[in-house]
Amino acid sequence: GAGVSQTPSNKVTEKGKYVELRCDPISGHTALYWYRQSLGQGPEFLIYFQGTGAADDSGLPNDRFFAVRPEGSVSTLKIQRTERGDSAVYLCASSLAGIEGADTQYFGPGTRLTVL
Amino acid sequence: AQTVTQSQPEMSVQEAETVTLSCTYDTSESDYYLFWYKQPPSRQMILVIRQEAYKQQNATENRFSVNFQKAAKSFSLKISDSQLGDAAMYFCAYRSVLYRDNYGQNFVFGPGTRLSVLP
Numbered sequence: 001g002a003g004v005s006q007t008p009s010n011k012v013t014e015k016g017k018y019v020e021l022r023c024d025p026i027s028g029h030t031a032l033y034w035y036r037q038s039l040g041q042g043p044e045f046l047i048y049f050q051g052t053g054a055a056d057d058s059g060l061p062n063d064r065f066f067a068v069r070p071e072g073s074v075s076t077l078k079i080q081r082t083e084r085g086d087s088a089v090y091l092c093a094s095s096l097a098g099i100e101g102a103d104t105q106y107f108g109p110g111t112r113l114t115v116l
Numbered sequence: 117a118q119t120v121t122q123s124q125p126e127m128s129v130q131e132a133e134t135v136t137l138s139c140t141y142d143t144s145e146s147d148y149y150l151f152w153y154k155q156p157p158s159r160q161m162i163l164v165i166r167q168e169a170y171k172q173q174n175a176t177e178n179r180f181s182v183n184f185q186k187a188a189k190s191f192s193l194k195i196s197d198s199q200l201g202d203a204a205m206y207f208c209a210y211r212s213v214l215y216r217d218n219y220g221q222n223f224v225f226g227p228g229t230r231l232s233v234l235p
Contacts, residue, residue, distance in 0.1 A: 003160075042120075042207050042225030043161070089159060107153075107161035 002026070004108035006092050012114045013082055021077040021111045025094030032075050033105060034067055035091040043091055049075060082115045089113070118143045120210050120226035128232040129198045136183075137193045137229050139208030149211045150184070150191045155228070156204040164206070167191065195231075203233045 005024045013019050025032050030051055035043035045059040052072045060066075064082075069075040079086055089112050093105040119142045129135035141150070152164040167175045167184050174182050179199075183192045195202055208226040 040227070042209075042227050044225070045223055091159075091161065093161070104163055104166070106163075110159040112159075 004092055004094050004106050006090075006108040006111050008111060009109065010112045010114075012116065014116050015082060015084060017082050017115075019079050019082055019113065021079075021090050021113070023075045023077070023092030023094075023108060025073065025075070025092070026106055027073075029094035029096055029106075030072070031095040032069060033093045033095075034075070034077050035093065037089045037091055037110070039088075046077070046090075079113075082113075084115045087113055087115045118145075118148075118210050118212070118224050120208050120224050122206075122208055122226040122229050124229045125227075126230045126232070128234055129195070129202075130234050131198055131200060133198055134194060134196045135198055135231065137195075137206050137208075137231065139191045139193070139226055141189050141191065141208070141210050141224075141226075143189070143210065145212060147213045149213065150182075151209040151211065152180070152182070152191075152193045153207045153209060153225075154202075154204045155207060161207070165193065198233050200233050200235065203231055205230050 004026055007022045011019055032049040034046040036046055037043045047057045047060055047067050048055050049069045052069055064080045067075060067077045089110040091107055091110045093107045095105045121140045123138055148169045150167045154162045154164050165175050165177045165180050165182055167182055174184050179196045181194045205228045207228045211223045
């Protein structure tokens with residue numbers, strides 16, 4: 001079956017603009033995660049959904065970042081008033097059951113966001 | 117909070133040879149999971165191998181094996197018979213067993229090691 005997909009693969013925007021990044025998880029996966037990966041670093045947790053609700057959004061850096069998953073499948077990460085420091089690769093992952101146990105996360109290819 | 121350290125920013129290996137990537141972590145927990153992920157230039161993170169801390173036996177997946185030293189908090193990855201397709205960034209990751217309110221601190225990646233495979 002299809003893996004995790006993310007669109008767009010690349011996004012270039014200007015400082016101050018609003019962007020939306022989309023993640024389509026593996027069908028049937030109830031858990032969905034967003035990470036941010038800056039150049040030369042490992043992924044950094046942003047937010048975790050279990051079904052439609054954000055079970056943990058403690059990794060969101062500030063209130064300009066917001067994510068939704070209204071039907072428990074596709075998720076959108078929204079960034080308002082983008083800043084140059086938001087430039088990074090945004091990774092999405094999904095898993096079957098959630099964080100209990102060694103639940104394997106399957107990652108998408110990421111969206112590379114560049115803020116000029 | 118847990119931390120994961122990978123002290124080798126870059127490594128290289130000759131094709132068909134063996135290479136070992138290092139990872140150390142810091143935790144006060146007695147039970148947890150450890151992972152190695154591979155990230156090729158396509159950016160897609162792929163799970164290579166995982167280890168449950170309560171298991172003394174080192175995990176093995178084909179050419180990939182780990183040396184898990186719980187007391188030393190060390191979790192190295194050995195790649196045998198290296199192939200050109202093994203060239204990628206490799207990330208070590210730690211995950212707590214139990215869910216707590218602060219999930220974000222319970223799944224932590226290291227900074228990565230870039231592996232080059234020389235023909």
